[in-house]
Amino acid sequence: xxxxxxxxxxxxxxxxxxxxxxxxxxxxxxxxxxxxxxxxxxxxxxxxxxxxxxxxxxxxxxxxxxxxxxxxxxxxxxxxxxxxxxxxxxxxxxxxxxxxxxxxxxxxxxxxxxxxxxxxxxxxxxxxxxxxxxxxxxxxxxxxxxxxxxxxxxxxxxxxxxxxxxxxxxxxxxxxxxxx
Amino acid sequence: xxxxxxxxxxxxxxxxxxxxxxxxxxxxxxxxxxxxxxxxxxxxxxxxxxxxxxxxxxxxxxxxxxxxxxxxxxxxxxxxxxxxxxxxxxxxxxxxxxxxxxxxxxxxxxxxxxxxxxxxxxxxxxxxxxxxxxxxxxxxxxxxxxxxxxxxxxxxxxxxxxxxxxxxxxxxxxxxxxxxxxxxxxxxxxxxxxxxxxxxxxxxxxxxxxxxxxxxxxxxxxxxxxxxxxxxxxxxxxxxxxxxxxxxxxxxxxxxxxxxxxxxxxxxxxxxxxxxxxxxxxxxxxxxxxxxxxxxxxxxxxxxxxxxxxxxxxxxxxxxxxxxxxxxxxxxxxxxxxxxxxxxxxxxxxxxxxxxxxxxxxxxxxxxxxxxxxxxxxxxxxxxxxxxxxxxxxxxxxxxxxxxxxxxxxxxxxxxxxxxxxxxxxxxxxxxxxxx
Numbered sequence: 001x002x003x004x005x006x007x008x009x010x011x012x013x014x015x016x017x018x019x020x021x022x023x024x025x026x027x028x029x030x031x032x033x034x035x036x037x038x039x040x041x042x043x044x045x046x047x048x049x050x051x052x053x054x055x056x057x058x059x060x061x062x063x064x065x066x067x068x069x070x071x072x073x074x075x076x077x078x079x080x081x082x083x084x085x086x087x088x089x090x091x092x093x094x095x096x097x098x099x100x101x102x103x104x105x106x107x108x109x110x111x112x113x114x115x116x117x118x119x120x121x122x123x124x125x126x127x128x129x130x131x132x133x134x135x136x137x138x139x140x141x142x143x144x145x146x147x148x149x150x151x152x153x154x155x156x157x158x159x160x161x162x163x164x165x166x167x168x169x170x171x172x173x174x175x176x177x178x179x180x
Numbered sequence: 181x182x183x184x185x186x187x188x189x190x191x192x193x194x195x196x197x198x199x200x201x202x203x204x205x206x207x208x209x210x211x212x213x214x215x216x217x218x219x220x221x222x223x224x225x226x227x228x229x230x231x232x233x234x235x236x237x238x239x240x241x242x243x244x245x246x247x248x249x250x251x252x253x254x255x256x257x258x259x260x261x262x263x264x265x266x267x268x269x270x271x272x273x274x275x276x277x278x279x280x281x282x283x284x285x286x287x288x289x290x291x292x293x294x295x296x297x298x299x300x301x302x303x304x305x306x307x308x309x310x311x312x313x314x315x316x317x318x319x320x321x322x323x324x325x326x327x328x329x330x331x332x333x334x335x336x337x338x339x340x341x342x343x344x345x346x347x348x349x350x351x352x353x354x355x356x357x358x359x360x361x362x363x364x365x366x367x368x369x370x371x372x373x374x375x376x377x378x379x380x381x382x383x384x385x386x387x388x389x390x391x392x393x394x395x396x397x398x399x400x401x402x403x404x405x406x407x408x409x410x411x412x413x414x415x416x417x418x419x420x421x422x423x424x425x426x427x428x429x430x431x432x433x434x435x436x437x438x439x440x441x442x443x444x445x446x447x448x449x450x451x452x453x454x455x456x457x458x459x460x461x462x463x464x465x466x467x468x469x470x471x472x473x474x475x476x477x478x479x480x481x482x483x484x485x486x487x488x489x490x491x492x493x494x495x496x497x498x499x500x501x502x503x504x505x506x507x508x509x510x511x512x513x514x515x516x517x518x519x520x521x522x523x524x525x526x527x528x529x530x531x532x533x534x535x536x537x538x539x540x541x542x543x544x545x546x547x548x549x550x551x552x553x554x555x556x557x558x559x560x561x562x563x564x565x566x567x568x569x570x571x572x573x574x575x576x577x578x579x580x581x582x583x584x585x586x587x588x589x590x591x592x593x594x595x596x597x598x599x600x601x602x603x604x605x606x607x608x609x610x611x612x613x614x615x616x
Binding site: 029032035036039043091093094095096113115119123124125126127128130 | 192195196199298299301302303305306338339342343346350376377380381382383384
């Protein structure tokens with residue numbers, strides 16, 4: 001058949017073309033990621049949201065940021081300052097950033113290494129989410145933990161049974177990090 | 181604070197490493213994001229030893245839809261199949277105006293994104309990626325590119341491909357949020373939640389509701405149909421087609437093959453070319469092919485058309501005399517014989533003949549190869565009683581084809597000419613000063 005022949009003839013040069021393109025594609029991707037992150041940074045600085053902030057790390061690498069959340073009022077975290085790290089993948093925003101709490105935190109959905117269990121940072125990630133929307137989601141997670149799938153089962157239990165006890169655990173665990 | 185015991189078994193670093201591996205785990209799916217067109221027989225082969233229903237349906241599929249394009253099963257295959265199919269269909273129309281119209285239409289859908297509160301500074305990079313594919317399509321049409329290789333390359337660039345798919349996802353989501361009455365009944369979660377968790381996400385496979393919304397909100401405006409062929413265990417010998425766009429029954433159609441959890445693109449056989457040339461060529465081919473002549477396969481009817489040609493039958497060499505004439509001589513005149521009795525040059529100077537001196541060039545693409553052969557061997561020269569008969573097609577009589585009439589000047593040099601010395605019924609032509 002005619003097309004079969006066409007396709008066989010095309011396949012070899014295509015494959016070559018693809019490998020040749022890969023290195024330049026990689027570079028373009030990094031540029032696109034950088035461009036996107038610069039836009040996010042700009043937006044955060046021009047229209048800051050209360051209680052959250054984020055800035056790229058001093059190493060000049062736009063792929064790693066440090067952020068802070070202020071604990072919302074009327075939650076056990078009221079008044080606490082929590083630091084987080086963002087690591088952006090090379091195909092950001094088509095994969096979520098890796099977000100960790102750097103400040104020790106006692107929370108049902110955060111483990112003792114600071115890893116967070118939040119669906120939008122995993123399979124529910126969307127390319128229209130950004131640093132700001134992640135930080136706002138985390139801020140609301142502080143006051144509304146998802147106790148159905150806890151990383152810290154004890155914390156989930158205490159949250160449900162004894163709010164005063166929970167707050168004591170939060171304050172015991174919390175330790176302000178030195179500003180760099 | 182003590183760690184739970186199961187966490188003590190591994191050091192913090194190891195835990196971190198495993199968590200990282202786990203986070204980054206992606207099933208290893210081989211192959212490009214979008215494959216070149218390939219034979220659908222490959223699918224039939226996959227199922228050859230499977231359930232007989234699948235075997236039967238895939239064999240039938242390979243005949244009705246001989247070509248397939250395989251999408252990588254990475255969670256975006258349905259979205260990618262539709263987006264690729266959209267651009268491929270558009271490219272195949274080779275209509276720059278239409279591409280421009282489509283670009284304008286797709287960009288106008290930005291207002292939907294604004295209406296549902298998407299931020300322009302976030303979505304503009306996705307729109308840019310789509311716009312770039314439109315530009316590449318226009319360039320390809322302008323450069324007369326024969327195939328869709330540029331699209332395959334564009335869609336195999338994962339970053340840009342993801343951007344285009346994200347754009348299509350956002351347009352679909354906005355469309356659904358603005359038309360909730362059409363879709364909420366088919367969804368168990370609230371529509372907003374469905375959109376943010378199933379449509380706007382980066383790696384969630386499209387489901388039927390999402391596909392319908394993608395067709396309704398994004399594709400149908402192009403006038404393209406979308407048809408899904410379900411390969412499942414249902415009754416029947418062929419895959420079940422389902423038309424998603426009843427409003428576009430006659431336009432170009434994107435065809436998807438659905439297997440549980442996966443979409444690929446299907447192609448029907450190309451329609452036969454709507455080109456009359458081969459038929460006309462066949463006429464030329466016949467007149468330039470000696471073989472049927474040697475076998476006496478052609479016959480000649482003296483029909484009304486032929487009779488209406490001025491002077492044709494008036495000539496003594498034609499008509500009731502039973503003298504054969506050759507429709508072939510125009511292409512391959514017999515070599516001039518030095519022994520030929522030279523007939524008077526005005527003998528065949530009929531009006532038709534002067535016309536016929538414009539020798540037709542056999543078309544280059546004649547389906548029957550033009551045989552540059554010598555005149556028919558003398559031994560096979562038909563005798564008088566069963567002399568070769570010519571059946572002229574009425575087409576031959578059309579003015580623009582009349583130059584292909586078999587009445588040509590080299591005829592007089594042919595042994596079929598009774599006046600030729602090699603003719604069985606050779607009769608020298610006598611010059612009669614007062615004749616004619």
